[in-house]
Amino acid sequence: MAEPLPFTPDLSVKPVVVPFFDQPTNTISYIVKDPASDACAVVDSVMDIDYAAGRITYDGADKIIAYIREHGWRLEWLIETHVHADHLSAAPYIQTKLGGKLGIGENITIVQDTFGKIFNEGTEFQRDGSQFDRLFKDGDSYKIGGMTAHVIHTPGHTPACMTHCIGDAAFVGDTLFMPDGGSARADFPGGDARTLYRSIQRVLALPGEMRLFMCHDYGPNGRDIQWETTVADEREHNIHVGKGIGEDEFVKMRESRDATLDMPRLIIPSLQVNMRAGQLPPADDSGKTFLKVPVNTL
Numbered sequence: 561m562a563e564p565l566p567f568t569p570d571l572s573v574k575p576v577v578v579p580f581f582d583q584p585t586n587t588i589s590y591i592v593k594d595p596a597s598d599a600c601a602v603v604d605s606v607m608d609i610d611y612a613a614g615r616i617t618y619d620g621a622d623k624i625i626a627y628i629r630e631h632g633w634r635l636e637w638l639i640e641t642h643v644h645a646d647h648l649s650a651a652p653y654i655q656t657k658l659g660g661k662l663g664i665g666e667n668i669t670i671v672q673d674t675f676g677k678i679f680n681e682g683t684e685f686q687r688d689g690s691q692f693d694r695l696f697k698d699g700d701s702y703k704i705g706g707m708t709a710h711v712i713h714t715p716g717h718t719p720a721c722m723t724h725c726i727g728d729a730a731f732v733g734d735t736l737f738m739p740d741g742g743s744a745r746a747d748f749p750g751g752d753a754r755t756l757y758r759s760i761q762r763v764l765a766l767p768g769e770m771r772l773f774m775c776h777d778y779g780p781n782g783r784d785i786q787w788e789t790t791v792a793d794e795r796e797h798n799i800h801v802g803k804g805i806g807e808d809e810f811v812k813m814r815e816s817r818d819a820t821l822d823m824p825r826l827i828i829p830s831l832q833v834n835m836r837a838g839q840l841p842p843a844d845d846s847g848k849t850f851l852k853v854p855v856n857t858l
Contacts, residue, residue, distance in 0.1 A: 562761035566699030567710040569767055573727030575707060577773060578627065579787055582606040582620050585647035585826065586776050588787040591624060592704065592726055593633060599705025600628060601637035602660070603724065603731050604775050607650035607838065609829060614851075616840070621650035625657050635660040636704055640692075641733025641775060642721040643671045645748060645831055646824040649838035662837055663694035663702070665713060665720040672835050674749050679832055679852050684842075691837035696722055714763060716756025717744040723763055729771045730791075735759055736772065739793055740780045742800035743810075747818035749858075753811045760801050768792030828853055 576593040585606060593600040602624060608617040628635055635658040638651040642665065651662050672687040689695045694702070698713035709726040717734045724731045734744035735756070743760060746753040763772070772794060774787045796802055801810060824830070829851050833840060843849045 562758065562765045565712065565762065565765055567701070567725070569710075569725055569728070569770060570708070571728040571767060571769065573707055575704075575727050575729050577729055577771075577788075579773075580620065580624055580627075581785060581787070582608075582647065584608070586778050586785075587644075587647045588774060588777065589620070589624060590731065590773060591627060591633075592729065592731075594705030594707045596707075597705035598632060598634045599636050599707075600633045601639055601704045601709070601726075602628075602635060602651070602654060603639045603773075604641055604644070604733070605638065605650040605654055607648040607653060607833070609648055609826065611826060611829060616648075618650060618653055621653050624650075625654060628658060637702065637709075638662045639724055639731070640664040640834070640837075641724065641731060642718045643668065643675075643831065643834045644734075644775075645718075645827045645834075646776070647826060648830050648833045652838040661693040663696055664689070664692050664837070665711075665722040666695040666697050667713075667715065667718075667720040668692065668695060668835070670719040670750060675831050675835050678749070678854055678857055680854070681841075685836075691839065712762055714759035716746050716752055716754075716759045718748060719750040721759070725766065725770075728769070729773060730763065730766060731773045731775075732763055733775045735763060736794060736798070736801075737774055738777055738780075738786050738789055739797035739802065740783070740799060741774075741777065742798060743814065745818045745821055746814055747821070753814035753818070754807065756814065757801070757807045757810045764791060764795050764801070766791045768795065823858060827858065 578591040590603040696711040712723040
């Protein structure tokens with residue numbers, strides 16, 4: 561049985577949701593605006609990296625910044641649904657341009673401890689989540705203008721995954737994909753397929769008409785990229801959890817499938833940057849910044 565929801569959704573609030581698709585990483589970032597004010601939030605922004613060249617750019621983030629400025633909106637929050645392993649966060653870059661507070665789930669400390677060791681970061685790397693402005697717990701809430709956003713802890717893909725419910729819209733991170741995409745992998749350090757199943761059941765316990773917004777889409781079977789569905793559609797049609805698929809069946813499928821998957825192309829730079837809230841590692845004495853490649857570790 562799914563753990564009870566820590567709040568009652570208010571479906572009368574219908575935030576404006578503006579998507580931005582990043583083709584190199586198949587990531588969808590969002591601006592979420594209060595319909596009754598100029599306040600907004602940005603969810604899961606992307607910083608561009610040419611990994612082979614070691615070059616960082618901000619084209620995608622600049623589009624989000626330009627959109628907010630063009631419409632005269634006011635950025636109050638930069639939300640990370642989890643520590644992404646497939647793209648780098650642009651949250652601190654956007655924050656320097658537009659302000660706002662940066663938030664993530666409180667279990668970022670677990671992720672920082674795990675990957676701080678994997679990347680041999682030493683004692684100077686803080687593992688207390690202090691790189692972020694707010695660490696959310698299950699059931700926490702925050703304001704975007706007049707809207708109240710509620711946070712549900714939905715681990716399994718990572719320990720720090722959170723679903724953010726804002727009026728009739730929920731941002732699920734990598735917990736779920738579109739119905740024909742199924743669910744996220746659960747084989748990263750700290751991930752667990754059984755935990756993921758139970759987290760998905762919490763999302764599916766939301767009202768059927770609630771809009772769900774994905775962090776990724778890969779266009780299964782060649783269809784066009786999509787990022788919005790509903791709880792009802794997921795309950796009925798999701799290929800991994802729909803129509804009452806049971807926990808044991810899901811775990812068997814998820815673990816078997818995960819064993820066949822390659823590591824994400826950008827996992828090494830992404831984790832080093834995202835566990836720092838989107839900041840690059842400190843420069844050395846010469847002013848140069850380096851990313852590490854742990855050998856035979858991930």
